Structures are given as C-alpha cells and as structure tokens.
C-alpha cells in the first residue's frame with residue numbers, strides 16, 4: 001500500500017500524491033516497447049522541437065489535439081496496460097489514454113501549460129489527470145494562473161500525482177530544466193479522453 005497525501009488548492013482544485021508505487025523494471029520495459037520520438041510544434045510562426053521524446057497510446061477513438069497537433073493513439077503495450085490497471089486501482093478513476101514523455105537529461109523539460117483541452121472533460125470540475133513518474137527524480141511545479149502562487153513537488157520513481165477537480169482551470173504546471181546532473185525520467189500522464197460531438 002502506498003502512502004497518500006491530499007492537498008486542497010482551493011476553488012475546487014485538488015491534488016493527491018501517492019508515493020512509491022511498485023514499478024520496478026517498468027521503465028526499462030517501456031523504453032523497449034514505446035515508439036518514443038521527437039516532436040515539433042508551431043510557435044509564433046516558427047517550428048520548434050520539443051525538448052523531450054513523446055509517445056501517445058490509448059483506446060481506439062481517443063485521438064485529440066495537444067501542443068497544436070492532432071495525435072492518434074498507438075495501441076496499449078503490455079507494460080502500459082499493467083500500469084494503467086495499477087493507476088486505476090490506486091486512484092479509483094478510469095483512464096483510456098496515456099501520454100509518455102521521456103526527459104533524456106536535465107535540459108529536457110515541459111513548459112507551462114494546463115491539460116485543459118475540452119477532450120480531457122468538457123466540464124472543468126470533471127477533469128482528472130494522473131501522472132506517474134519513473135526513473136530520475138525531477139521537480140514538478142504548479143503555478144496559480146492569477147496569483148502566481150506555486151507548489152513544488154519532487155517526483156521520483158513510482159510517485160503518482162493526481163490532479164483533480166478544477167486544477168487545470170486555475171493552475172498551470174511545468175517540468176523545469178535543471179542544471180544538476182540527472183538521469184533519464186519517463187513520465188506517463190494517464191488521461192480520460194471524452195468523445196466530443198463533431
């Protein structure tokens with residue numbers, strides 16, 4: 001049984017942190033299973049390479065747009081399927097897609113954003129995202145959109161951070177670069193994608 005910490009961020013935003021889920025060997029297996037690839041996105045008329053490698057997996061029909069690009073899911077791999085089960089059992093939530101991000105070294109990062117695409121849940125209070133960390137520990141930061149208030153979480157191997165309620169409405173999050181020597185970190189954000197009428 002993992003330890004769990006709950007944090008009420010106000011305005012209906014809630015974070016839940018389950019420490020040290022048993023995930024031994026999962027990162028090595030995922031590095032062999034996932035088609036992790038470089039991705040580019042458009043920013044102010046420029047094409048920019050994302051500073052990380054990415055793979056998107058899920059049930060059929062969970063394709064959606066993030067970073068300005070439409071993504072179709074690859075099928076679940078055996079290890080992703082096992083981890084989805086574990087995350088669902090731990091949180092009591094259901095997930096039908098997962099975005100994998102590989103941060104190869106400290107200069108790989110994720111900029112400020114919220115997972116607030118309508119496909120994550122049209123009603124903001126119903127959105128939930130569970131982020132499972134594997135490999136090297138990195139700092140994950142939440143910043144309130146209006147007040148700039150911050151929450152910093154050191155996330156290591158097996159830590160599962162769940163953002164619930166209106167967290168994506170009032171807060172943005174990022175995985176900053178670090179100058180410290182760090183090994184690779186693989187993060188899995190499990191999502192519940194809702195089919196929107198076309």
Ligand SMILES: O=C(O)CCC(=O)C(=O)O
Pocket residue numbers: 099101110115131140173174175187189
């Ligand atoms: O790597 C992380 O912890 C952050 C991932 C993230 O923000 C995302 O997938 O939206």
